[in-house]
Amino acid sequence: MNLAALVRRAEAEIGSGRMVFETGLLAKQASGAVTVTCGETVVLVTATMSEAVREGIDFFPLTCDFEEKMYAAGKIPGGFFKREGRPGERAILTSRLIDRPIRPLFPKGFRNDVQIVATVLSTDQENDPGMAAVNGASAALVLSGIPFGGPIGAVRMGLIEGNLVVNPTLRQVEEQSSLDLVVAGTEDAIIMVEAGANEVPESQLIEAISRAHAEIRRIVAAQRELAASAGKPPRAHSLLKYDPEMEDAVRSAALPLVREALASPEKLAREDALRAVQTEVTAKIAEQFPTSAGQIGEIIASVTKEAVRRRILEEGVRPDGRGTREIRPLACVVGLLPRAHGSGLFQRGQTQVLAIATLGTGDDRQRLDDIGIREEKRYMHHYSFPPFSVGEARPLRGPGRREVGHGALAERALERMIPDQEQFPYVIRVVSEVLESNGSTSMAAVCASTLSLMDAGVPIRAAVGGIAMGLISGTDGRYAVLTDIQGLEDAMGDMDFKVAGTREGVTALQMDVKTSGISMGMLTEALEQAREARLTILEAMSSALPAPRTTLSAHAPRILTLQINPEKIREIIGPGGKVINKITAETGTKIDIEQDGRVMVASVNEDAARRAIAMIEGIVREVQVGETYQGRVTRVLNFGAFVEILPGKEGLVHVSELSYTRVNKVEDVVKVGDELQVKVKEIGSLGRVNLTHRGTQPPPEGWEEEADEPQPADAEHRPRSPRPRPGDARGGRPPRRRDGGGRPPRRPQP
Numbered sequence: 001m002n003l004a005a006l007v008r009r010a011e012a013e014i015g016s017g018r019m020v021f022e023t024g025l026l027a028k029q030a031s032g033a034v035t036v037t038c039g040e041t042v043v044l045v046t047a048t049m050s051e052a053v054r055e056g057i058d059f060f061p062l063t064c065d066f067e068e069k070m071y072a073a074g075k076i077p078g079g080f081f082k083r084e085g086r087p088g089e090r091a092i093l094t095s096r097l098i099d100r101p102i103r104p105l106f107p108k109g110f111r112n113d114v115q116i117v118a119t120v121l122s123t124d125q126e127n128d129p130g131m132a133a134v135n136g137a138s139a140a141l142v143l144s145g146i147p148f149g150g151p152i153g154a155v156r157m158g159l160i161e162g163n164l165v166v167n168p169t170l171r172q173v174e175e176q177s178s179l180d181l182v183v184a185g186t187e188d189a190i191i192m193v194e195a196g197a198n199e200v201p202e203s204q205l206i207e208a209i210s211r212a213h214a215e216i217r218r219i220v221a222a223q224r225e226l227a228a229s230a231g232k233p234p235r236a237h238s239l240l241k242y243d244p245e246m247e248d249a250v251r252s253a254a255l256p257l258v259r260e261a262l263a264s265p266e267k268l269a270r271e272d273a274l275r276a277v278q279t280e281v282t283a284k285i286a287e288q289f290p291t292s293a294g295q296i297g298e299i300i301a302s303v304t305k306e307a308v309r310r311r312i313l314e315e316g317v318r319p320d321g322r323g324t325r326e327i328r329p330l331a332c333v334v335g336l337l338p339r340a341h342g343s344g345l346f347q348r349g350q351t352q353v354l355a356i357a358t359l360g361t362g363d364d365r366q367r368l369d370d371i372g373i374r375e376e377k378r379y380m381h382h383y384s385f386p387p388f389s390v391g392e393a394r395p396l397r398g399p400g401r402r403e404v405g406h407g408a409l410a411e412r413a414l415e416r417m418i419p420d421q422e423q424f425p426y427v428i429r430v431v432s433e434v435l436e437s438n439g440s441t442s443m444a445a446v447c448a449s450t451l452s453l454m455d456a457g458v459p460i461r462a463a464v465g466g467i468a469m470g471l472i473s474g475t476d477g478r479y480a481v482l483t484d485i486q487g488l489e490d491a492m493g494d495m496d497f498k499v500a501g502t503r504e505g506v507t508a509l510q511m512d513v514k515t516s517g518i519s520m521g522m523l524t525e526a527l528e529q530a531r532e533a534r535l536t537i538l539e540a541m542s543s544a545l546p547a548p549r550t551t552l553s554a555h556a557p558r559i560l561t562l563q564i565n566p567e568k569i570r571e572i573i574g575p576g577g578k579v580i581n582k583i584t585a586e587t588g589t590k591i592d593i594e595q596d597g598r599v600m601v602a603s604v605n606e607d608a609a610r611r612a613i614a615m616i617e618g619i620v621r622e623v624q625v626g627e628t629y630q631g632r633v634t635r636v637l638n639f640g641a642f643v644e645i646l647p648g649k650e651g652l653v654h655v656s657e658l659s660y661t662r663v664n665k666v667e668d669v670v671k672v673g674d675e676l677q678v679k680v681k682e683i684g685s686l687g688r689v690n691l692t693h694r695g696t697q698p699p700p701e702g703w704e705e706e707a708d709e710p711q712p713a714d715a716e717h718r719p720r721s722p723r724p725r726p727g728d729a730r731g732g733r734p735p736r737r738r739d740g741g742g743r744p745p746r747r748p749q750p
Contacts, residue, residue, distance in 0.1 A: 010226035012218040014155060015166025017127065019219060021139050021226050032144025032232070036132040038167075040124035045136030047144045050113040053238060058298050060110055062103055066094040066133055067119040073371040090370050092404045094118075094130040097154075098137045100512050101184035101192040105149035109239035114146060125373050126169040131156055134184060139223045145232035149516060152191060153219030154184035157208045159200065164208055166215055170373050181205070181509075183212035187220050189517020193497075196412040199462070199505035202527045210520060242299060246289040250299040253281045258304050262311070265320040267350050267438045267487070268391065274304065305492040312472045312480055319488050320349075327467075327484045327533055332447070332544035334455040341556040342456025346448035346541075349486065350438035355448035357456040359556045360427040361602040362592030379418045380429045383407035383445055389437040406442040407432070410466075413446045413500035413508035414453070417460045424459060425559045425600050439486035440468030446500045446508075447541060454548040456556065462502040465537040469526045471495035471518065481526045483533045494518075499530035503538060557590075557602040560609045566597040568620040571648065579619065579648060587612040618646045623689055625680050628696055633674045641670050643678050643691060651689030653678055660694050660703055669693075 006024040020037040027033035030046035054061050068091050070077045070084060077084055087095070098116055106114070118133035134154040141148040158168035159179035165172065173180050178198040185191045193209065254277060261273035282296045311317055316324060328349030337343040342357035366377040383406045387394045399407070410432060418428065430452060432445035443466030450464045470485035470493040482489055490496055494515050500508040511523075552558070564572070572593065573580050580591055589603040589612045599616055603609040629645035636642075640654040653676070658669045670676055678691040 008226060008230035010222040010229075012222035014215050014218060017167055019132070019135065019222070021136075021222060023139075023143055023226065023230050030140075030144075031146055031235075032140035032142075034136050034139040034143060034226070035121075036136040036139070038127035038132055040122060041120075041127040041129050041132060042122040043118055043120050043129050043132040043136055045116065045118045045133060045140045047137065047140035047146060048115050048117075049144070049146045049235065049237075053111045053240075054113055055111075057111060058301075060103070060106055061113045062099065062106070062116075063114070064095045064099040064102075064116040064137070065118070066091045066098060066130070067117065068371050069120055070371060072120045072123045072129075073125060075371065078369045088368075088370050089404055089408065090368075090372055092401050093408055094133060096401055096405050097130055097182065097192075097194065098134050101134065101152050101154065102137055102141065102148070102150065104191060104514050105152070105186075105516065107147050107149075107239055109241065110147060110237065111240055112237055116140070120371060123371050125371070126171065127167070128156060128170055129371070131167065131182070135219055135223075139226060142223055142227045143231050145235040147234065147237055150186065151220050151223040151227075152184055152186050153216035153223075154182060154192075155212045155215045155219070157181040157183065157212050159197075159204070159208065164211055166211070174373060179204075179208065181208050181212070183209050183216065185213055185216050186517055187217050189519060190511075190523060191513055191517045193509050193511035193523075195506070195509035196415065197501075197506050197508065198416045199502050199507060201505045202524075202531055205506060205509070205527065206520070206524055209523065213520075242295055243289065246285070246295070247299055249288065250281060250285055250296055251303055253284055254300045254303045255307070257281065258300070258307050262304070262307060262319055267320075270319065270488070274300075308488065308492045309472050309474070312482070313474050313478050316480070318482065318486075320486065322484075324480050325483045325529060325532070327536060328486075330537065330540040332451060332541050334451050334545045339555055340452075341553045342452045342454070342458070344448045344451025344453075344455055344545075346444050346451060347436075348440070348444055348447075348484065348537075350436050351441055351444045351486075352434075352436035353441060353444040353448040354433045354435055355445065355452040356431050356433070357449070357452040357458065358429045358431075359456060359458075359552070360429065361557060361559065361590050362425075362427065362594075362600055363590065364427040364429070378421065378427050379411065379415055381407050381411035381414065381445075381449060382429070382431045383410060383434070383442070384431065385434045385437070385441065389434045389441075406445065409442050409498065409500075409508060409510050410445040410449055413466060414449055414460070414464050416507055417462055417464055417502070418453075419459050419461070425561050425598075426458075426557075428453070428458060437487070439488075439490055440466075440484065440498065442466070442510075443468050443498055443500060447537060451541060451545060454545050457549040457552040459548050462504065463538055463541055464500055464502055464507055465534045465541060466498060466500035466508075467530050467533040467537060469495070469497040469499065469530050469533075471497070471513075471522065471526070473515070479522065481522070481529050483529055495526075497526050497530070499527065499534065501531075501534055503535060555604065557604055558606040558609050559600050559602045560606075560613050562599040562601070562613055562616060564597045564599055564616070564620045566595065569593055569595075569597065571619050572599065572616055574648070583612050583615050587615070591616075615647055619648055621646055623649060623651075623680060623683065625683055628677060628679045631676055631678050631691075633670050633672050633676055636666050636670065636672055638666065641666055641676070643676055645678060645680075645689070645691070649689070651678065651680065651691040653691045653693050657681070657690075657692040657694055660697075660699055 007022050008024050009022045011020040021034055023034045027046050030048050032047040036043050116137045120129045123129050138151045142151045156167050158165040158177035160176045179200050181195040257277040261277050264270040278300050331347040333345040340356045341359045345354050368374055383403050385403050430449045434441045446466035453460055468485050470482035470489050473479040473494050495513045497511040587608045589601050589608055592600045601609045601612045631643035631645040633641050634644050640652050642650045644650050655663050655666055677696045678693050679695045681690045681692050683689050
């Protein structure tokens with residue numbers, strides 16, 4: 001079989017690279033399958049649809065999965081099992097990135113299960129497999145015959161030295177770019193925007209999005225070319241439809257009750273009133289249409305959506321009575337938790353978030369076991385959304401995709417404002433606890449987290465605030481951009497556009513729409529309206545805490561930093577960690593050593609940290625001839641005493657150097673453990689250090705140095721005594737005896 005003959009191919013020049021779509025070789029039993037190649041990054045994306053409609057649901061059951069295979073980067077997974085397990089944060093975020101631009105383009109009422117699986121087969125760690133996955137999902141769908149209003153395209157934009165770069169490499173994004181922007185859309189409109197930025201002005205963002213849209217059109221054209229040669233015919237499917245007579249009856253009964261319920265500006269009261277409407281209408285209609293009870297709620301929800309949208313477009317009044325640009329009441333408090341390193345509470349209307357900042361040491365950095373180029377994280381943001389925040393009772397579980405996504409957005413908004421490790425050598429974790437929710441908790445998390453970081457004394461570059469924008473559009477071309485959307489407006493509107501930033505510019509964006517896209521004019525208007533709202537929020541935050549605190553919490557660790565010669569690292573660690581373990585045991589500190597020679601000592605007790613620093617300085621300090629040290633006697637031998645003058649560094653004080661007077665026994669002067677002031681006389685070529693104690697004191701009057709034979713400085717340490725004289729009882733070989741004693745005479749030779 002000639003497999004190459006099965007392949008159909010299309011490609012597009014995107015930026016300085018090429019994106020290649022191929023189908024026909026792999027995964028042929030999927031509804032649609034395509035490989036997307038960029039450089040040496042290859043991603044296989046499949047789209048599959050169930051034959052039957054899923055009954056009893058009121059949503060479109062779309063599932064998107066991004067599978068990171070470690071073999072793609074030539075790695076073996078960590079852990080005990082040595083195989084890929086549950087998806088990591090990067091994989092979850094990419095799965096969401098695939099879902100968000102394609103979900104709005106499926107037909108309304110479509111209830112068949114659709115699954116998108118993107119498997120990374122190869123990655124060169126330069127071309128982002130996530131971008132290949134988003135484009136591959138669209139291509140697989142248009143090839144499959146599944147009802148889909150695409151194709152769409154997606155590109156990443158960078159801003160390097162003031163120049164826009166299309167699809168920059170991952171390392172460029174990580175190390176050089178002040179903008180990391182992902183844009184997805186159709187030929188005619190923008191559907192999704194995702195960005196992290198370093199205070200980039202709104203005008204520059206608009207320029208980058210417009211440039212991205214031009215590249216998207218090339219990607220869409222390549223997919224259409226591929227579909228023309230290899231696409232399958234449209235698949236048969238059914239859409240959810242209501243009995244027209246039943247729908248008219250429900251609408252007639254529900255509309256006046258819904259309008260009355262929506263008049264309540266308070267969330268819980270309004271929700272209670274809407275539940276009462278459903279109960280009353282269901283009881284009235286179910287007698288006439290007993291088999292349609294499950295659809296009545298969906299029709300009432302549709303009536304509610306139409307009523308909300310009509311009131312905003314025609315009267316300019318929102319469900320809680322606000323105008324389109326009005327922000328709900330704001331409140332900010334810091335320092336609520338006495339033992340936390342930093343805490344901040346941010347409230348906007350009925351949305352309330354408490355953020356807690358914790359400072360840690362180098363050991364607390366998060367290790368990343370994935371196919372990306374980053375190996376660890378120093379700043380982490382985690383978002384928690386408990387059920388009580390919306391008045392519900394349900395089991396607590398681990399974080400879902402939504403919680404991971406919201407936490408990542410808040411992290412991205414603040415990440416570029418965090419000081420570098422040289423300025424602030426702490427690992428930082430912020431947890432945002434959502435205590436009340438009525439719209440835009442992720443942006444409230446940004447505000448609360450900023451307050452907690454400043455309360456913890458983290459010298460962030462600037463305060464960051466966030467706001468969520470909405471959109472209501474009519475069939476006649478009218479639309480309204482809404483500032484600070486609440487939960488009902490999010491559910492009933494056409495857009496959820498989150499914007500975070502400082503007074504100078506934007507640090508994070510996330511835009512999702514529920515229509516086939518929005519125009520650049522709408523996007524520009526929403527960005528400007530968001531900027532005005534952000535400045536108002538930052539002013540309220542400043543009234544609570546205008547700048548980061550200048551001192552850390554008493555409960556936060558103190559980290560002192562020392563720069564040493566990297567060649568000295570092994571001396572600090574010692575054989576088997578003996579030296580560093582001794583320091584940590586004696587001082588109760590934590591010590592982190594970087595390969596570049598940075599030593600960070602952490603302790604809640606600052607004095608203990610300074611003591612550890614002094615010990616380390618002693619280890620790396622070079623012994624100098626002529627310097628005086630206060631040492632400790634470690635060993636006593638018959639020819640002298642060994643003295644530790646610096647941690648791990650000893651020298652010998654010969655018995656003759658202990659005193660200006662004769663010393664018969666070393667123990668008469670010093671014992672093990674004694675403190676002794678010594679001076680370095682000489683350092684031998686092998687590094688042996690000879691010390692003197694008497695040399696630290698002036699000689700007695702009339703004392704003269706006794707001449708001594710010169711001795712190599714690196715000779716073995718041994719007693720150095722004056723040359724023995726005949727008959728001198730102090731030592732030396734005794735004279736040969738003349739009386740037959742001593743050595744026996746030689747045996748006579750035969």
